[in-house]
Amino acid sequence: MVRRRGAFVANKSLQTQTTVRRYLSDWKGLIYNLAFFLNGLLVFLLLFEDRFTVPIWMQAVGRMHPLVLHFPLVVLILYCLWVVIVEKPDSTRWNAQLADSLLIIGTLTAVVAAFSGFILSKEDGYESDTLLWHKWLGIAISLMSIVLYGSRKYLAPWKLHSKLIVGAFLVIVFVGGHLGGNLTHGEDFLISPLGPSQDETPKVAFEEAKVFDNLVKPVLEQKCLSCHNEEKAKGGLQIQTQALLVKGGKGGMLWDTTKADLGLLISRLHLPLEDKKHMPPRGKVQLTDEEIVLLAAWVKGGSRFDQMVSSLSPQSPVYAYAQNVLGGGRTEEQYDFSGADADEVKKLNTTYRLIKPLSAESPALFVNFYNRANFKSEDIEGLMPLKGQIVSMDLSKMPVKDEDIKRLAQFPELRKLILNFTDVTGATLGELKKLTKLRELSLSGTAVKMAQIKTLESIPSLKKVYIWSTGLSVEELATLKKGQKIAFETGFRSDTLVLALNPPIIVTEKQLISKDEKVTLKHQIAGTVIRYTLDGTEPDSTKSLVYDKPIAITKNSTLKARAFRAGWYGSKQVDKVFFKAGYPVDSAQLLTPVDPGYKGKGAASLFDGKVGDTERVSGTWLGFNQNDFQGYLYFKKPVQAANVTISMLRNIGSYIFPPTRIEVWGGANEKSLKLLKVISPEVPKKDIPGAENLVYEAAFEPQQLSCIKVVAKPLSKIPEWHGGKGGKGWMFIDELIVN
């Protein structure tokens, strides 16, 4: 029972299979017949090609060619690959029929494609060798595929001869398809991205650019040529040569300046995009507004082929366009050599020798040298592999010797050579005449001589030479400047210019100088004479002391110094107060309150060894206004004292006056003080501008002291002539020094 049922099922499935197979074979037969008919029609049409005109409605069929052609291409290629690669004698799998199915689909679509292609070829503008080949190969593919299908019984796909035939067929499919592609997209469409970049079309210098060749033609080539060339001359127009462009197409001349719309070319560009006659047709890359303006201006200007851009007025739209396209005023030099090997350039670069191309795309290299200490002649020699590319070298400040000039003369492409402040003496400058392209040579700061510079005139290309700060005399420079051939840049000369020197610099910052310390001075220009005084007199250029070694300070004194040098005016005076450092004070105490605004570091400010800045009353200054200053200085061990120096400030503009009275008391302790000295400074009678450090020295009989008291009284009433008249004056004190 079970077996019978099974047999029945098997039987039924066999039946279904047969039906399907029959249906399939019918389906293929149908297609085969249709394809056969179409191929016959195609051959018929070919035979009577001359008498055939395409009816309008059929043009649509022709234009379907780009749509349908890809089916046969894909299917036939699949078929060929299947047969060539996969088919084996024991192919009894599900896909035994695959090759046949592919081939028959390919056959039908191929004939449709061939038929539509034939009709399309009847349209205007397709007359060329490429078309001819494409047409016949297309027809061949169609016919061959149907022949292959018809004779498939004799071509068992696993046999070698079938594989060879199908392989050959594959080649024909490829070639035919590729030619069709060329026809639509242009000859080099496929491989152009692999070639040199489009941007590398040689750029022209602005001065040498022609309106047609460098501006108009590139636009026409980019936007129009693909449909108006010898292979595809839509509207009968070809534009690949000037003559053809002038001739125009079926519609006649392309331009007519007598018309308001300037003729066909420009009016077609200006038509609305939807208009059928608009050029380039909808879907193609359109011209930019600037390009349309350019073409219109060119046509309007008489469509001349020889006009130079530089002959146009800068106001002309073409000129503006040219500036954009050709890089404005950028007149890049064109080099006729090719670039160096990038790895070589990379290898030769060091941190002290820079080698770079002028720009990313330029073959030309420039070289800069840095760091005098590292430089060797071999560094020039080592560049020889790049001698065909190096156009400029900067060797400023390198120890380049005369014999190195010979090495430099081996770089034939050099345009600019900078040898400023090198050790070159000029003896070998004649060697440079080998550099036939040298335009600029800089020799500033070298020891070149007149006679040697004369030899440079034998370099015909040399335009400019820099000879500032060389040993040449004024007369020699004048002679050179008169020469016509080379422009000599002689630079700035200081011989006749007399300026005031900078004042000397008092290097020593501290003002309390002990007997082991010295005061140092300096001047930025080496060899400048510094003269100084310590006695308060103005230093002069003849009698004052010459500074030749650091100065010892034996008593409180004001150092005044000026600088002098031949060829310069004497400097302004600098001065600074120096104190002879005293006994170290152990502690101090303020008896009266210091003004809270200017309290410094309190009593400690009085013996911190720092003299305050006269410009700023903050920091170490103690300010008093409402009350006197009274303070003690203590010494643990009695000191042999002979004087007390009180450092104070005057800045009348800021209400800071000298004290009216200073008292110095001394003794063994606070209780046994004796008045040792009284100083009564004068109240200023008029304004004294600026700030000054006042030094009061209270001298007395030398004696042993352990405690010293100092009292100072500020001005109680500011005089009438001052803006703050009647008020109390300020008093600033910052240091007490006991010697």
Next chain:
Amino acid sequence: MEKPIFDFGINTTRRHFLSKLSLGLGSAALGSLLIPDLFKGGGGDAGVDELMAGLPHFAPKAKRVIYLFQNGAPSQLDLFDYKPMLNKMHGQDLPESIRGTQRLTGMTANQAKFPLAGSIFNFKQHGKSGAWMSELLPHMASIADDLCIIKTLNTEAINHDPALTFFQTGAQVGNRPSFGSWLSYGLGSENQNLPGFCVLLSRGKGNGQGVYSKLWTNGFLDSVHQGVQFSSGENPVLYLNDPDGMDRTQRRKMLDNLAELNQGTYNEFGDPEITAKVQQYEMAFRMQTAVPEITDMSKEPESIVKMYGPECLVPGTYAANCLLARKLSEQGVRFVQLYHQGWDSHGGLPTEIKGQCMDVDQASAALITDLKQRGLLDETLVIWGGEFGRTNYCQGTLTKDNYGRDHHPRAFTVWMAGGGVKPGIVYGETDEFGYNIVKDPVHVHDFHATILNQLGLDHEKLVFKHQGRRYRLTDVAGKLVKGIIA
């Protein structure tokens, strides 16, 4: 049983093979998408290393820039833009029609009157172009034939900080990369022993405005492009000397070991700032020999000292910075940025401007002459100017010989020299009140675009992608000022 297992181990199945093959093809295709030149042989840029892989888009006219920034805004009406009409109408109110809708600063917005103030300084024409310059600038006047004077700069900001930031970074808000950083990013440093972007500060006695390090920031660019501020003391670069007891070999060894540690951290985290740091250490090591050579002024010939003025030997002065700028530029520093403070003369302008001109006139002119006599002016672009101009009317009380001027963004003067700009020309015109531009305006973006052009860079192509957007120095604007390009 062993053989099939063995086979399975060494063989791949057909399916496996095909999927692997497709993966391989796919990755090759992807690779060629990501690295466009993968399948193109040869050619390309001769890059040196990442820092040096600058790409001028085309051959540059100028290789380097020295920007003499006059911080605080010098009065164009007292220096370059000669307006006799202001003298004629001295004290009369600025006509409404001229002022138009110009917004004013809080300092003069409440002024009842806007009395025009003619310059008290005498003007004369100089050079072949007949450029007007005031008596305050005798040295600059003597090199008028080398200058390209642009009278029609205009900006959008009316206060110092945004205006300064706009000039330096192309945007009024902070934290965009500075001009010098863009150049360092685009072109790299010529000299690997020095930073590509150096900043030098000086201060005049006039009313000053601050400069902040945000003006030489690298913004979102890699921090190797940050401006390096030189100190104005005797040692322009601090802490450059090795400490006592450490010699060069020890230092080298220390840096090598440090670099190894950093490389380890980099491998772990991949933060590019780590490599930037290593590069900075390396540069500092090379700077130890390069910088002392540059900052040593004692080898300069005496004629140089006279030309720049003896002040050039006093560290921290404008003249000293000009001389240092020349030396840095000569050694391949791409962008040297000077700032001279003290031009913000809201009151007492005649006195203040005199002092400022004393500071800058001689040294600015000397810098041009100096570059010229070394054959370097054609490859170095020098720029002189402030962040905006000053008003033609007086701020505060106007007397016969004293006045102040407020900020004026609509028209002001900047000059350039060298670097492929036309020498000896005056570009642009302002109206007879010196208030509005009547011909050839130059916006800050145009100014930037033009300078980049001189350096071989297309301002629209020098971009950096940050937070999903491509940024440019010129933002989304900027036109080349063709009229000044030689």
